[in-house]
Amino acid sequence: MGLLDRGIQIKTPEQIAKMRVAGLLVGETLELLRRSVRPGVTTGELDAIAEENIRAGGGVPSFKGYSHPPFPASICASVNEQVVHGIPGDRELVEGDVISIDCGAIVDGWHGDAAITVAVGTIPDAVTELMRVTEESMWRGFAAARLGGRVGDISAAVESYVRSQGDYGILEEYTGHGIGTEMHQPPNVPNVGRAGRGAKLVRGLALAVEPMVTLGSRHTDVLDDDWTIVTADGSFAAHFEHTFTITPDGLWILTALDGGESRLAELGVPFAG
Structure with a gap:
């Protein structure tokens, strides 16, 4: 390892390879949570499922106790207008909600980090499309990454794809x-930027x-818990994330199951996995 x-x-x-172990545990935990999302389940119950699975897999939740004030849970559970860093609790999910779940795990000192947005039952077509666009923009960012390129290549690809799909707000x-x-x-890996800029x-x-x-403005507010980020205009948001690396043979998405x-x-x- 060097700097x-x-x-x-x-x-x-x-x-x-050790990061892949952590990444797989994160990916498996998120798939378990995806299957657990339903009307009536609380965000706190999802958090408990995540922590149990991470610890059973030999990991430690990355998020619990992180930063200041210390984050109190093992996942971020952000519902509807909550974009990121939502704190799990007694909120029950209802039909028509969307929940963004961010999950991190440490295994043998190495981190994995990924996020998904999941629909709770039937949601409006515009929100379904928001989720599709957000997830696809992440993959377009990966597709722009090459050894010798720049972080800005990823940022520009993410932004370009989102802009091409409609009038969305990008944080x-x-x-x-x-x-x-x-x-x-x-x-940092911004979601807007110019190709050819940034770290190599x-x-x-x-x-x-x-x-x-x-679905609306890119502007946000922070709730009184000092963690939860919400859209300033109350519009729905989506969040997707994967951890990846680049090898001479191609890309390896360390938190994707395949x-x-x-x-x-x-x-x-x-693909280089």
Whole structure:
């Protein structure tokens, strides 16, 4: 493991393999949570399911106790107009809600981090499309990543895809990030930007790409809990995230159960898992 300029952590292939173990645990936990989302379940119940699964898999929740004030839960559970960092509790999900679930786990000192947005029963077509656009923009960001390229290539691809699909708000203050022995490391991975700018994409760099997109304005507020980020105009939001790395053979999505193979193939991108 080494460091580049600005404190960017570069991992060996063996360390990337350890990150894959953490990533798989995160991916498996999110799939369990996806199956658990239904009307009547509380966000606190989902949090308990996540923590139990992470610990049973030999991991430790990344989020619990993180930062200041300490985050009190193992997942972020953000409902409807809540974009990110929602604190799980006694809120019951109802038909027509959407919930964004962000999950992190540490295994043997290495982090995995990913997020999904899940519909609760039937939701409006516009919200379904918002979810599709947000998730697809993440994959378009991956498809733009090449060794020797720049972080801005990812940012520009995410932004370009979202802009091409309609009048959506893209959060600019909250970004993806480097990841490794800490959950958040340099460099930041914005969801807007210009190609050819930012840190160089090199072998051993691991990044979390996480577009946050709204049906309205990109502007947000922070609730009194000092954590939950909500849209300023009350519009619904979606959030998707995966951790990935680049090798000479292609991309490896460390938190996707299949390593990203199926989606990367659809996009014509080499898979290296």
